[in-house]
Amino acid sequence: MTPLLKEIRDSPLLWMLVFVPVVLATESLAPSAHLVLFVLAVLAIVPLAALLSHATESVAEQTGDAIGGLLNATLGNLTELIIAIAALHAGEHVLVKASIAGAIVANSLFMLGACFLLGGLRYHVQEYNRAGARLHSALLLAATVALLAPAAISNFELAQGEQVLRKLSTGLSGLLIAAYGSSLLFSLRTHKDFFAAKDHNGKDEAAHWPIGLAVVTLIVVTVLVALVSEIFVASVQEAGRMLGMSPAFIGFIVVALVGGAAEMAVAFSAARQNRLDMSVAIALGSASQIALFVAPVLMILSYAIGPTPMDLQFWPGAVVMMMIATVTCCLVTNSGRSAWFVGVLLLLVYAIFAMTLYVIPPGSARS
Template sequence: MNSLLAEIRHNRMLWLLVFVPITFIAKQLNHEAHTLLFILSVLAIVPLAALLSHATESVAAKTGDAAGGLLNATLGNLTELVIALTALRAGEYMLVKASIAGVIVTNTLFMLGMCFLLGGLKHHVQEFNRLSARTQAGLLFLATIALMLPSAIAGVDAIDTVAQAGYIRELSLGLAVVLIAAYALGMLFSLKTHRDLFASAAHGEEDGEAPLPIGVALATLAGVTVLVALTSEVFVESVQQAAEDFGMSQAFVGFIVVALVGGAAEMASAFSGARKNRLDLSVGIALGSASQIALFVAPVMVLLSYFIGPAPMDLQFWPGAVLMMFVATLAAAFITVGGRSAWFVGVLLLMVYLVFAMTLYLLPPKVA
């Protein structure tokens, strides 16, 4: 416990944990103050995500490379997964889909772009493992193609509307199974059969952050997961009214806000790694997190919607989201093919992300 308290004292992001009880108290005092509850829940989720990330890394450090890599990949997007599950149970399918698309685009453009920019400003040219980046980009490309197909069927006028809805649901269910299988095989390839090909280059500064003891880490993992779930309920309940007050659509909130808030801890780790010339770590976090959302979280949401949602959810995204995911995937594939980066490469990725954010804010989708 002392190690956990020491971590909270030394990590300024974790000082925001004070907003966790404040959020619950505010909800009890005035559950109709949606805008205030939205702001407080965002401020509470950020440090919870950071603490969750640190606990996951501490457990992974005790379990060995393969098991640790599997644990990091499985729990790396737990914050986004809990938020999506809460929205799914509430029937907020636009928020679920927007958050899925948003994390994919945010990680491949914003997170990766900021890593290249921050690392490039300190180091003239940086190198990273091309095979690892190409594998993740390939998985992302597969997922993007799969997510495009339901939207393509929806655009066929020759199919009856009722029959079309049935086709899309059946196709989404089949695609969910295929994507989860691809995710499992990708994990087997990178963590087991060809693990030696994914080794990081021996350069960069070592991270001096000490892991938590295994018992404390497991207890922290369980406790923080519960707090994230409770805080996410407040977030989802308040997001619709708060979005209207701020002049934002639900799609913009899911695409931008949820992606940035849920990935805050991962971004901090990726940015720190880039500054320390550990770009393999940064690229792995950015592309690995994006591919996990596309190949695991999205299909899991489809499968779980049959059990906890008010109706089955499909993988039909609005056309703008499909285009943005496809462009982001292609950009990641082209940018990482050479295994080298500089600060201007990061600027280009950030500019593309800014264009997407401005377009979504000014022209929100009319349908889910």
């Protein structure tokens, strides 16, 4: 426990952990103070993300960057999964789909672009294992095609249209989960030598925690992030109206960025340490995991916990943005090398999407 207390004592950013009990208490005492809860939740998520960053780096020192990236992507997506389950229980299918699409786009464009930019500002050229990037990009492309399929048949006048759509969504969910399981077997067992991290010259002089403390910290902090994120999502709609933000912008941009703050902190830190293999594994691994695992699991769970089942039909604007983000990732990660300007280009595409949603929200989103 001493390394953890020392880290909190020496880092002014972690002093903001005081906002965690504050936001939990405020939510209990004044649940209608949406704007206050929104601000407190953001202030609480920031130090939790930093703490999760350090713990994940310590685990990665023992497991390697590939498994470390997978671990962080899984824990980061657990928060989004819990939030989405709560929304499913309330029948908020549009919110669930917006969070799925927004997380895929944010991870593949914003997170990856920021990693390339932050690492490129410190190192002239950075290299990473392009086999891992190609695998995640290919998985993301296949998943995006699967999510495109329900939208492709939406204009057909089919008898029993809802039943046909649900059957298709169920079949696609099974295929996506099978593809995700196969990718884990391929990358972590049968062909794991393809995904060995590059030998970087950057030095990481940070003191890492014992593996036991790191794992316990990961679990506890992930639970706290999930609790605070639920408060954030519950208050963000009303707070957004007070601040003049459109509902589409809130769901697709704000919720996705705040929900992924923990894994983003880890990816940014790794990029600054010239460990771009881990950054790419977190960014693209998280995006592909959401598309291949989180989305179909939520669709299946909706039959048990939701008032009505959810399908995998996204509104056209979301599908277009996911497809563009996926194709862009496939192009920029093909060489296995990066510089700061590549990150600028990815962030530019993300900024275009954000501006579009802020000014012209998609009014035809369907549940």
